[in-house]
Amino acid sequence: MHELGHATMGKNRVPRDVTVYSVEELKAELGLPRLERQLANHAAYLQSWLREFADKKHKLVSVASEAQKISDWLLARGGMAKQAESVDEEQSAA
Incomplete structure (x- = not known):
């Protein structure tokens, strides 16, 4: 997923x-x-940066x-924007 973030570079992206x-x-x-909530090492990697x-x-x-x-770009192109919003809303309500 991290590499997808890099792949969004470009004048049309x-x-x-x-x-x-x-x-x-x-x-x-x-x-x-929002895209990779389940990866345990995400927090440690992010903390280092x-x-x-x-x-x-x-x-x-x-x-x-x-x-x-x-x-936003990745979510819009993956058709996952509504799904991610739903997860965000569920977590806010909890």
Whole structure:
């Protein structure tokens, strides 16, 4: 799933600057939590990247915004947007 996040790059998909490796890794990882809730190692991997951005909070906000675009793009093309919204609603109600 993480690699699908990277695959969204392109002018007809989710265009973005990929000159900084750590930024692109975090974008790909943050863009997927709604898609891969079941993977146990997701949190540990994400935590390692968040530590790198601990002193760059303004950059982290920008990266999170781009990650949302990745998630939205993948969900829209996979026909899973309504399904993901339903899961979000169920978890909010719990």
